[in-house]
Amino acid sequence: MEYILTFTLAPDGQNCSANANIIVSGPDNQGIFSFKQHYGKQAWQSYGQYLGLAGQDETVNLVFESQAVESDDNSTCWPVIDSLLVKAVEKLVQSRDNLLLNGGFEFGPEFLSNSTQGILLDSALSPVQSPLRQWAVVGTIKYISSKHFFVPHGNAAVEIVSGISAGIHTEVTLAEGSAYNLEFTLGDANNACEGDFIVEVQAGSVAQNFTIRSNGTGSxxxxxxxxxxxxxxxxxxxxxxxxxxxKDGIFCGPVVDNVVLLSSNGLIIIINPNILISLLLLIVILR
Structure with a gap:
């Protein structure tokens, strides 16, 4: 089983000149987190972190350690941690309906019951060590739930919130020279995020920009x-x-969901001429 951690983080104080980092270490991965301003209305934030693999009944170490910052101690906000939740995810299996693993983003960190602002996922450049299973993360994205946001399909989606050059990435093994269709849904999270979103979508050697006009009401x-x-x-x-x-100054952005990759090659059925003649004779007799 693979394990993913969800936890909440808040600064211990106000009017701080610096926020101390927290180092989170699991069996196979380590991440550095800090409280980020302007990613939600609440005074705390939820984060997701991939911990690694563990066997049944195996004991593993989960370590939280503060990281010193170069600042006056009187103006440093040391982190407050709460609401730890570990989720087990089984190995994903490719289906006939989608050549991508986790194309609907249903497999990621568990949402906390008392959270209404989603889960922040920081850069994870390896899809293997990403809390969003099978997808690498560049910049900061928000993992959102259909309970509190507009999600086009299923229970979860991705909102790209840190702006320029942020996003998600994966790789898939395909037959060289074969034709494929990449279908996907772009929109907004119904969080008062208005404006034009520009999303570059790359599939193989093809890259295309899509502009989504958002009025912030979920589309x-x-x-x-x-x-x-x-x-x-x-x-x-x-x-x-x-x-x-x-308008409240909270970072937001385009929502990506329901990414489906399928072969565009039609199925060609070759019928033996003798069998075809027999079928025609059978049709005539039945008439």
Whole structure:
């Protein structure tokens, strides 16, 4: 089993000149976190972290350690940690309906029952060590639930919140030279995030910009890219090139959901001529 941690983080104090970092270490991964301003209305934030693999009944170490900062102690906010939640995720299996693993983003950190602002996921450049299973993270994204946000499909989606050059990335093994369709949904999270979102979508060697006009009330548009696989390791990515904020100054951005990759090659059935003649004779007799 693979394990993913959700935890909340808040600064211990106000009017701080610096926020101390917290180092979170699991069996196979380590991350550095700090309280970030302007990512939610509440005075605390939820984060997700991939911990690693563990066997049944195996004891593992989960360590939280503060990291010193170069600042006056009187103006440093030391982190407060609360609401730890560990989720076990089984190995994902590819289906016939989608060549991508976790294309609907249903497999990620567990949402906390008392959280209404989603889970922040910081950069995780390896899909293997990402809390958003099978997807690498660049910049900061928000993992959002359909309970508190507009999610186009299923129970969860991704909102790209840190702006320019942030996003998600994965790779899939495809047949070189074959044609494929990448279907996906872009929209907004119904969080008063207004404006034009520009999202670059890459599928193999094809890259295309999509502009989504948002009025901040929850909307979605389905789109499609057709491409041919140029190599066995084909990149699939969604990147935001817009930095957006609500009127309250909270960072927000485009929502990505329901990413489906399918072969566009039609099925060709070759029938033996003798069998075809027999079928025609049978039809005539039955008539």
């Amino acid at each position: 979605a548009e389905k789109s499609l890219i057709k491409f041919k696989a140029g190599s066995r390791a084909t990149p699939i990515s969604f990147s935001s090139f817009t930095r957006s904020q609500t």
